[in-house]
Amino acid sequence: MDIPYTIEPRRDTGLYNAKVGIWLFLASEVMLFGALFSSYVLLRVGNEVWPHGLLNIPIGTFNTFVLITSSVTVVMCWVNLKLHNFGRAKFYLAITILCAFAFLGVKTKEYNDKFIHYSVRTTDGKEQTGHIEGDPRFLTLKKVLAKKAETISFAADPVHDARGRVTAEAKAEEKAHHGAHEFKPIKVSDITYLSSYVPSHSPYFAVYFLITGLHGLHVLGGALVMAYILFFSNKMWSKQPDRVTNRVEVAGLFWHFVDLVWIFLFPVLYLL
Amino acid sequence: MSDHSSPEHIKKSVRAYMFVFGALLVGTLLTVWAATLPFNNTHPRVGIAVALIIASVKSSLVAGYFMHLISEKKAIYATLATTAFFFAALMALTLWSMHDFPHFTLIRY
Numbered sequence: 001m002d003i004p005y006t007i008e009p010r011r012d013t014g015l016y017n018a019k020v021g022i023w024l025f026l027a028s029e030v031m032l033f034g035a036l037f038s039s040y041v042l043l044r045v046g047n048e049v050w051p052h053g054l055l056n057i058p059i060g061t062f063n064t065f066v067l068i069t070s071s072v073t074v075v076m077c078w079v080n081l082k083l084h085n086f087g088r089a090k091f092y093l094a095i096t097i098l099c100a101f102a103f104l105g106v107k108t109k110e111y112n113d114k115f116i117h118y119s120v121r122t123t124d125g126k127e128q129t130g131h132i133e134g135d136p137r138f139l140t141l142k143k144v145l146a147k148k149a150e151t152i153s154f155a156a157d158p159v160h161d162a163r164g165r166v167t168a169e170a171k172a173e174e175k176a177h178h179g180a181h182e183f184k185p186i187k188v189s190d191i192t193y194l195s196s197y198v199p200s201h202s203p204y205f206a207v208y209f210l211i212t213g214l215h216g217l218h219v220l221g222g223a224l225v226m227a228y229i230l231f232f233s234n235k236m237w238s239k240q241p242d243r244v245t246n247r248v249e250v251a252g253l254f255w256h257f258v259d260l261v262w263i264f265l266f267p268v269l270y271l272l
Numbered sequence: 273m274s275d276h277s278s279p280e281h282i283k284k285s286v287r288a289y290m291f292v293f294g295a296l297l298v299g300t301l302l303t304v305w306a307a308t309l310p311f312n313n314t315h316p317r318v319g320i321a322v323a324l325i326i327a328s329v330k331s332s333l334v335a336g337y338f339m340h341l342i343s344e345k346k347a348i349y350a351t352l353a354t355t356a357f358f359f360a361a362l363m364a365l366t367l368w369s370m371h372d373f374p375h376f377t378l379i380r381y
Contacts, residue, residue, distance in 0.1 A: 076286070083283075
């Protein structure tokens with residue numbers, strides 16, 4: 001039995017079914033991400049201190065360019081399918097998928113940078129952020145005590161101002177040390193709190209990892225769907241080319257939505 | 273993505289897509305630059321408004337041209353109008369209640 005209205009439009013909607021379906025799905029996704037943005041607003045307003053400068057803006061900007069480029073390439077894929085240039089369409093689809101994995105690769109690096117970055121509070125009331133020698137991930141005070149370590153080697157970050165920018169004094173000091181991070185021992189007995197930048201660290205990172213993680217899963221899902229279309233459409237193209245075109249159109253709509261979410265995510269999380 | 277799918281129309285659309293691509297890149301750089309301006313420190317609400325306005329313009333371009341919403345059918349517009357209503361309601365409720373914290377629930381360090 002053939003699935004109806006995969007190509008020809010329905011009389012009542014004027015559209016083929018998958019298009020109506022994808023827009024309904026995107027409507028639900030708007031509410032999903034909308035709810036998360038709403039949570040972000042409430043958490044941010046409810047916290048007296050909200051960190052700045054903890055996310056790498058050039059990397060975030062690069063990722064934004066990657067997603068924008070991938071949106072263009074998926075549209076160009078659809079254009080070439082409409083013009084019956086199947087080979088060229090597959091080329092653009094392949095570029096889109098590469099952009100998706102480039103985005104995810106950069107995101108993975110960003111996440112890893114957070115997992116090896118630590119906040120330490122000591123008994124003298126001082127709080128420092130920085131790196132532990134060897135760059136361990138997910139270390140906690142409990143784990144350090146279980147290892148019966150007496151000290152940890154800690155390289156503190158340069159001092160930042162309220163907007164997250166490195167102060168002039170810290171820049172001068174870093175220049176004097178030729179940019180090298182100096183590891184200094186901290187007694188484990190003096191530590192009251194130790195955590196890497198993980199979701200449990202603060203509401204800031206909880207929100208950051210939740211929203212960008214969910215967005216990243218959407219990127220992965222979209223990339224996998226497009227990869228399926230790229231590798232398994234040859235047979236269908238020879239028999240029903242319009243159906244392949246519609247599949248790319250529907251996948252493209254989802255992909256543009258993913259790009260749309262990032263267009264708002266980037267300034268909200270990285271810049272504000 | 274619309275019924276204007278003749279090859280000639282599609283070739284004309286490619287020019288629009290490239291224009292939107294350029295606009296999106298410029299918009300991204302503009303957003304980053306605007307975040308460095310002094311009013312972000314003195315008037316943070318202005319900074320937030322500027323960032324969201326630029327993001328809204330960019331997303332309108334993506335939705336209008338890449339997703340072909342400028343020439344879609346009524347069924348899609350009806351779906352999106354409903355979505356927009358509920359999204360606006362969600363944000364309105366958020367903004368209305370965002371300072372309404374019961375005693376001792378604000379997180380202070």
